[in-house]
Structures are given as C-alpha cells and as structure tokens.
Amino acid sequence: MADLLDRKLLFVTGKGGVGKTTISAGLALMAASRGKRALVCEVDAKGDLAASFEAPPTRFQESQVAPNLWAMSMDSEASLRQYLSLQLRLPRAAGLGVVARMFDFVASAAPGVREIVTVGKLCWEVRERHYDIVVVDAVASGHIVGQLAAPQAINGLVQVGLVRQQTGWMLDILSDPAQTGALIVSTPEEMPVTETIELVGRLRAETTVDLAGVVVNRVLPELFGTREEQVFEALADPGVADVLDRGLEGGSAALLDAARLMVRTRRARAEHMEHLRRGVAEAAGGPVPMLYVPYLFLRSYGMRSTRQVAAALSAELES
Amino acid sequence: MKQGAGQASSLEELLAAKEIVVVCGPGGVGKTSIAAALATMASCHMGGRVLVLTVDPARRLAQALGLSSAPGRAQRVPPEAFADAGANPRGELWAEMLSTKQSWDRLVLRHAPDQHTAQRIIDNPLYQNISGRFVQSHDYIAVERLYELHSEGNYDLVVVDTPPTRNAVDFLLAPQRMAEFFSSRLLRLLTVPYRSRLVDVAARPFYYVADRVLGSQFLEDIAEFFILFQTLSDGFVARASEVERLLADRRTSFVVVSTLETVPVREAEAFMAMLPAKRLHLGGVVLNKVLPAYLTEQRLADRAELLCASADALAEELCRPSGPLAGQPAELVGRVLGEVGTNFNNIALVARREAGQRTELASGTPVLASVPELDDDVHDLAGVLHLGHHIWPGGEG
C-alpha cells in the first residue's frame, strides 16, 4: 500500500462533492511531510484547494503552501500557451488568443483536444522531474475518462501535426503503473458507490491508467462493539430513563434517539460499503487497495481538517 | 398574501396549477426519486394524466416504473402495480426514460434539408461524439423532448427529472448555447472553403497555427462535418428559442432539490440566483436527507455535555444491585453513555451547520417539503409512494 506515494502522478477523481479536493489536499500534505517535493493541482479552479490550506487563491503558476508542498490551479488557456511555446516551440506572436479560442471550439466536437492540454501540462511536470509527486484534484467521474484517454483519442483522430507528435511520451507516462495511478474517492452512499464501480470498469476498458486505489471518505464512526451494543439496547428500559433523566434533568430519550439514528445510518452505509468493495474488485478484475477516511465532525474545514485527513490516510498506508 | 411570479405556497398548489414541473439541482441529491414521488403524488391525489420524464434513473427504480423495456417512449405504470403497493390513484401515471441518441437522431432528421443530408450527418464519425457530449447535449435533449411532449398535449402535468450535469446551471443555458454555437464566428471560420481561407487576411494566423498544431487533414474533417451540421442551423435556432419560451412560461415551474451539505447547497444557490434573469419561475425547494430538528436544540446539547461529564457516575447508579442495570459492568455502561453523549455533540454539529444552510437557502424561497434520510433506497413503487408521503402535505413529513 505504501507504494501509492512512489507514483509520480496521481489523479484523484470521484463523484462531485465526495471529497476529491479534501483528499487531494490531505494526500499531498502527507507526501510532503514524508519529505517528498509535492505539487497539488486543482483542475476545476473552484478555489476549494486553496481553502484546504487556508492559502491565497491558487494560480497556474504554482505557489508554496506548506514545507515541500506547492499548489496550482489548472487554466487551460495558460496551459495551452505554455504548451505551444515550450513544447511545440511555436512563436508566441502567432495569434495565441485566436488559437486558444479555436481550441475551445474544436474541442467541443473532437474528443481529447481540450483534455490533452491539461494532461500534457501534468505529464510535463512529471517528465521534467520538477516534483517527486504530482497530485491532481481532477475532474469528476463523468469527465475523467475523456481526460485520461485523450492521447489515444487524439491518435485516432489526428493523423499529423504537432499535437499528434506529442502523444507518445504522454502515453508512456500515463500507462506506466509505476509512475501514474488513478485514485477514486467515494462515500458509502448509493450514488457515489454506483458511480465508483462504473468508473472502475471504464478506466480499465477505455484508458491505460492503472487504478491505484479507492478512498472511502466520510465513514461514520462505529459507536458500539457487540458487547456495548447489548448495553445500549438495555438502555431502552424505562427504569434507565428515570435514572438518566433525574441525573441530566431530562432529555435522555432524545440523546438515545440520536445514537440510534447514527447506528442506523452507519448500518445502511455499511451495506453500501460492502457493495462497493465487492463491485470494485469485480470491475477491476482483482483486489484494489481501499483506504478509509472517517467523517470529520468539525465546525469548519481548512488546514486543521486537511491535517486530519493526511493523518488518516497515513495510518491507512501503514496498515 | 402576495406571492412572486409562479410561486405556490404548497406542493399541492404547485402541482395543481402547473403543466410542467422541472426538478433540478445538484447531482446526487435524489432528484430522480423526488421527481418520481412528485409525479406519483400528483397522479394519486389529483387525477389526470401525469408523466414523469426521467434520465438514467437507478436501474431498479426504472424497473419499478416499468421503464426498462423501451427508452424514448412513454409507458403507463400499470394500476396493478399501484394496487400491489397498496395505493389507488385517481389519475394515470406515465413514465418515460430519455434516450439521448434517439432524440438526437430525431432532431437531425427533423431539421436536415433532406433525408440524404440527415443520413450523412448521422453516419459521420464525429457525430457519435457530438450527440454524446457536445454543448451539454443531454441538457438540450431533455428540454427539447419536454417541448415535444408538451406540444403533443397528451398530459395534464409533466414532471421532468433533469440530467446529472456537472453544473445544474448548464441545464438552463443549453438552448441558448445551442443557438450561439450555430451563429459563432469560429464555426464560420472553420467551415469556409479551404481556398478562400488564404485571402481572409484577418484569419490567416488562425489557420497557420491551427494547421501546424492539428494538421490540416483533421481540420478538413471537422470542417466537413460542420458544413453538414450547419444545414440544421435554422431549424435548431428557431426551435431553441421556442424551447426557451416554454421554459419561461408561467405554466412551467422549477423545483430545486438539494441536501443541506455544503457543495450541493452552494450549487443550488447559484442555480436559483440565475432563474430571475432568465425569467424562469421558481416554485420552491425540496430539501432531502434532512436531519431531525431536535438535534439543534441547545437544551439537549447541554444535556449531552452533562452526560459526557457524568457518564461514570450515572453508570454506577444504574448498575447498583437495586438499579435497572444491576449485574452489568459499570465501566462498560459508562463507556456506552459517554459514547451516546459524544455522538449527540457530533451529530448536533452537523445538524446546526445544516440548519444554517437551510436558513440561507430558504431566504426568499418557499421550502415545499423537507424529507429525512430514509433507511431504504427508493427502488420500487412502494418506495416511491413512501417518499411521496413524506413530501405530500399531511403525510409523514
């Protein structure tokens, strides 16, 4: 499991809202604290990544957010400029604004054209060895396959031209499990589980990227073990309520209700989790590392929650 | 009592007064189930012919509604199915599952100048890709199909479940984007015949770079496709504006579904903020997976603190030989009590955050219903009805 951090490029994806940004931030922080030079990149530019580090807004030009750790946000136009001038060695004067718009337009019809620019930038950081690890807070499940399969799509559609020539080395990086992996974040709920299982299948069928693992986020705490559960059930006795209400001046019924609610919800989620485990292994055609991150009961989310996530992930890697 | 345009004070009123109810909101909040429950409740309590148009529902729900066999066509949910679930609807419930590919083909056939052109478009390799993903094609297709169904006039009420878009807002912008796409300068640049490109001085850098980057053959392929596609332009643009008009009609109402989690609330708010500018009518919000209100009571939070602090003492008392838990190890009981107290603090924290979100979301928007997290997923008609009872006024909700 520890080899997760040996990869150079990790795409963190999953359904919207499951915690992709939170997990990416925690993972990158953990890698950095283990002495790796880490870059974390937010692809959808919503600003949540900066909030995870309580840092100023991230830009295309990376900025340091913690020791050993840099953060950036993807900007397809800036990336295209860099791509054209650095990799294709096109003169900057050649109407880049128009080209950017052309890209945008062509990209609405042709698969891979927009994506190649994003993936290209990330692969480039890996190839140039600017960092030991690049963690990508990637696009959601619905779009990740298109992004990761961009080089093949381009190969299929474009016969000549500079873009085509660039796909080879990108594919080498993306297809190498020692270098690149996808990490799917899920929560133990119906829709995220279904999407995760589907995505595992699609990643395998349509891309060359290896599945590095599945993170199950927001796992509710198990309140009681078996013996405690029996005691908890005995608390329903009216005699118990009398004693508790006397001691607490009322309210014991509601407190017990809340505990029942948690037990019930956790039980329902445990079923989803089981379904996830089975479905993922089946879709992947073999066992897949699973990492569990607890639900964090915090007033707000920022550096503190990111540290907690990093600690939780770190413990999972050791296990 | 004065109400904003199209706002009803209750779900009942809304479903009775409107012809189209568009159920929208962020992904994963339960739109499909809520849409099905709304349509079911309307058919049960108000009668008439009610259709729920749904996109990619969980397979079991599709089955429950009789949708598995024929996407792209409306089917009646058989009265026997209701009888089995212990309900006796006054009206008819119909359901249709959207088929994107089929609807696109239909559109192309309708707007193409002739059969031959239509076929060439459909056979073009880029078309497959286009009908799959171009300019939020699911969104456009959903509104387009809605328009078709409404103009056929077979239903008293159509409830639409919107596609799981990256952004709920995409759904609203789809017709406009479609129209803009056809009139864009880039489309013209790409589709001018190759020869005349050389004389268009202003556009020359564009072609120069485009050729070097993508290769001219690829550009030619794309150009050919778009030239064909452009023949659809007039029909599409006219249709898109009619579709937009229907969405803005007073007979159409938008119901936003959201949970009270951070990401969905943020998206639901962004969505609702857009409605007035587009002259769309917001019927209200339905909140899903809401935690019970008692969890936010300060009085109980104080009790929970006290329980954490006095768990061991209370356990001693409970486990006395004459106590109700005589014989149980006091240490174990103390731990359980402490856990009960801590748990309350934890859930209360989430419940309060959600209550705050609710206040924000509900400012200026009626909350039409608020549904707790149900223990079972909604996967059959009985489940839909159960959810419906939580939504319907006077139900369990």
Ligand SMILES: Nc1ncnc2c1ncn2[C@@H]1O[C@H](COP(=O)(O)OP(=O)(O)OP(=O)(O)O)[C@@H](O)[C@H]1O
């Ligand atoms: N383990 C956790 N416990 C509690 N809350 C969490 C946990 N992980 C994430 N969250 C909260 O859930 C919300 C969504 O998380 P996050 O922004 O990381 O999701 P995302 O997948 O990046 O979302 P998007 O699809 O919008 O980019 C945030 O408010 C975050 O603080």
Ligand SMILES: [Mg+2]
């Ligand atoms: Mg995010």
